[in-house]
Amino acid sequence: MAGAFCRIGPGRAVLVDLLQLLVAGVSLGCVYALVALGFVLIYKATETVNFAQGDLMMLGAFFALTSSVMLGWPYWATILFAAAVMAAVGMLTERLVLRPVLGHPAFTVVMITIGVGYVVRGIVTMVPGWGTETYQIPTPFVEDVWRLGGVVLPVQQLTVIGMTAMLCAGLYLFFRFSTLGVAMQATSQNQLAAYYMGIPVRRVNMMIWGLSAAVAAFAGILLAPVTFIHSNMGFIGLKAFPAAVVGGFGSVPGAILGGLIIGVVEALAGYYLPEGFKDVAAYVVVLVVLLAWPSGIFGETGRKKV
């Protein structure tokens, strides 16, 4: 890499560095965005903030590990399997844990999802074959890189970006054209009105939890080559919070944008600022954004009625 910089001169080297960091940042930001998307889907529909989203992602990655390494399934089957199992887990969580506290203060519900996170993390370390070790799943896109005029682009990062884009497009089409998607939108806009229109609001809420958990599983699989699979990988969910908040908690495009912002800022901070700033960059950004826009950049503002 050093040789390439010498040939193209210092001015361009800075630019090349920057581009490279941007791609790395966007790629990591995509994973944040996917986890944040899970938060936002649930929040929009049920006004519940799911602190267990990161742990659901971790659980999804472990299911992927099971099907990929232990059962030897191909990559695409692994993705489908993990997403399907996690959808079931998500629906079950909603039915068993969240529905009894429907309508309680937001804080109560937050605490209950924190409890769910603890349980998931604990169970994963106790399951035989999963435990506390670190694992890796084989991916079809290995260590190849593309060179584009001095910029070295790892194929893996590009795949993450591409797959996120595809998932977002798929979700867009789902929400725009399918009956269930439209029902979910209606539920998230006004539960009572949706109920009057004949939408089974509770069942739709359950499905939204399933969808959100499936998206989390997808994020976990994409993240697996970067951080590997271990029982604490769910803490990345804590980074996805700032992402969701920066975008405004109720906005799907906001979540994607927020994730990208946090990813890029983190990549840049890790390179240009002294050590230590990388880990807090996301939180500094979220504090600054909250001071300027108290409910996120794309958040809905308005007065609460008494």
Add this chain to the structure above:
Amino acid sequence: MRFIFKTDYEQDLRLFRHGGQKFWYGVLGALLLAAPWWAGDYVMTQLHFVLIYSIVGFGLMLLTGFTGQISLGHAAFLAVGAYTEALLQAQGMPFVVSITSAALLSAAVGIIVGLPALRLKGIYLAIATLAFNVIVEEITARWHSLTGGNEGMLVKAVRVMGYALETDAQFYYLCLALTVICALACINLLRSPTGRAFIAIRDSEISASCMGVNLAKYKTMAFAISAALTGVGGALYAHKVGFISPEQFGLFQSIELITIVILGGVGFLHGAVLGAAFIIVLPQLISIAKGWLPEGTAPSGLQAVVFGLVLILFIIFEPLGLYGRWLKIRAWFELFPFYRKGMFRRQKSYMKSERLR
């Protein structure tokens, strides 16, 4: 069944409502005062932690239980208190000065955190305090010259008036005295106009501001007082543990602190003490239960599972917490045989949207 017949306005202001309360609090006080004689070393250590966490619980209860502001960053105030105490003691400051500074500095930090709270609501406030906690943890880890970084720092025993409190019993009386002082301060605060303003803000911000409660002033004050109490708890914690390092004051500590409030019962000062006792006893129960696990499973996960399950089950089945359970038991005995199942059921709650419709 006891009827309290009030004949005097002074009766509303009394610390104890009736003779029974006087008797039972007297028994409790005597038991606690005599603890060094009846409790072994192990129980004494647990009692220290219960008292320290109770002080922190009071602080968090004022903020979350009475003012209705969520904080997922109280471990940061604990850290500020602990490090202030440790550093000032190393400088040779007397204990009274160092613990007061710990409280005041924590309160100052609390005001800084409280400022965004004026604009943020609900979940956004929770995230802001969470972000603040992560930042403080990182600062304590990186400010090597002051805090010793990740290697942590050692804290010596407390010295009051040039006299070192080295035995467990001496330190226990210090904790006990401070806990009682904090409890009385909280009780008094809550029956003052300030306390009533806090409760009004919790119940409805809009109504409170219509009734002339200055939201900015009282919210900031709630953060400052809560942080000060947590700072005192942090100072005692530093002395008790004897070694402080940044990872003791991470997000998990914050969640544990908020769990004290939830398990004890949101909105009851008694709940803070009960919750603290529960949180201290829980790991001991879990370590006993570890023996029953089948071979080959990692026991480390059990603690997380039990902790999470306790949290979930409490919120679903006992939303008023341990103190709420006690109130129910007491009502059952007082009203026997007329206790009905639904007496403590909250009124039917509908989905309250925080969004604009």
